[in-house]
Amino acid sequence: MTVSWPKPNRAIGFIEALALTGLTGLLIARFVPVARLPFWGCALRQHTGWPCPGCGLTRVADRIAHFNVAGAWDANPLGTVVALLFVLAILLSALHLLFKMPLPNLVPSQREALGLRIAVAGSVLVNYGYIILKTKFPGLL
């Protein structure tokens, strides 16, 4: 992993885009009762009884926006990690834009990048397995 530190700056970039995404999502989750909107629901689960890999993400956003991390973890663990990463992006972005805090450029080697991708794919699969167990076979947990 190659890490380089730029000079202090306020240049906007990828982290700011992620921060904006996270901020918008969390503000909506905080102030709009999304789950109570008409038509809101999972068509797959309603028709088949099986959850999709993103099952619980609305609840994750809602609970993280209300500072209920444990409740969010219960709804979807990987979604909670992603939501917390968005929160981290918001904080880093705020520090970067307010105090010119430099954000490091991280360039992984090919091997590390491959490992990272495998880890992400593995996490998605494990998380989906957990959601299926929790939804369909709660007695096993």
Added chain:
Amino acid sequence: MQVQCPHCAAQFEAARPGLQFCPNCGQQIQVAAGINSEPSAAAPPGGSGGAPPTGPPVPETGKVPPPQWPPPGGMPPGGAPPPGGPPPPRGPAYRHDTPWERRKELGFVNALLETWKQTMISPDKFWSSVRPDGRWEDALFYSWVIGAITLILTLLIKIPLQSMIAAQVRASMDRLASLQGLPPEARSYLETFMSLSTGLKVWWTGLQLLFWPIGLFITAGLVHVFCILFGSAANGFWATFRAIAYAQAPFVFSIFAPVPCVGAVLLFAAVIYYFVLAIIGVSRLQDSSAGKAAAAVLATPVLLCCCCCGLVVFAGGVLKSMISGGN
């Protein structure tokens, strides 16, 4: 093998022999098998491979060579052509500023129309010429202008059709309620939303216009996350951002969305073409394969489906088709 383009004299690494594009000027060249770094390695299609060309290539009459993608990682980051080579005989040559980025020179309207036309009619040529490291502000401004034109014209078309749409919404609501037991709360929400007064429609359009750049940042951010995951982020976030911003061009056709029957079809076609443009754009600007770019661009709507938004879109589509059907 190292080959030299007969059009622009740029040298590049060819992964295989055969017909392919020069990554510098975009011209098609024939790379013969087993050739070393001699400048005569490449020749225009139809030419006698091996001899260095002396003039512009002559296209073979009646034969259109199949389009090919440049090899992944083969695109240069832009800039001037290598010195010494002749200028390319036709087509967009090097990666340079888009017409929109040269609007001071071309004029605002001409630059906008030219960029829109190139994006829509010859996307392959257009994206090959766009610099991944160009100014993101220009791309954002272009997208915003496209958004403004779309939203304002949509509003102008929607207002005269307002009473007809309201009547159709009511008829659709009655039918939906009788068929599927639509909850009264849902009916109230939908009726309010679909039968907005003119003032509220103007207000809503203004709000959409205000949030257009935010939406663009969010879309580009999400697509870039998947670009990183799928290994197609070689040129950084702003290359993805520029691809997504310039790919907004087809949304102009969504101005006809309020028109019954035709509107929904045109809107659907615009969305599909947006995805096509975004995939080609990300592929070219990130120097990645089309497959990786497609995975990165299409992962976002898949994710949105997982977040239950798919159902909202689906419900909206059903409602819209009912309205457009004139029931």
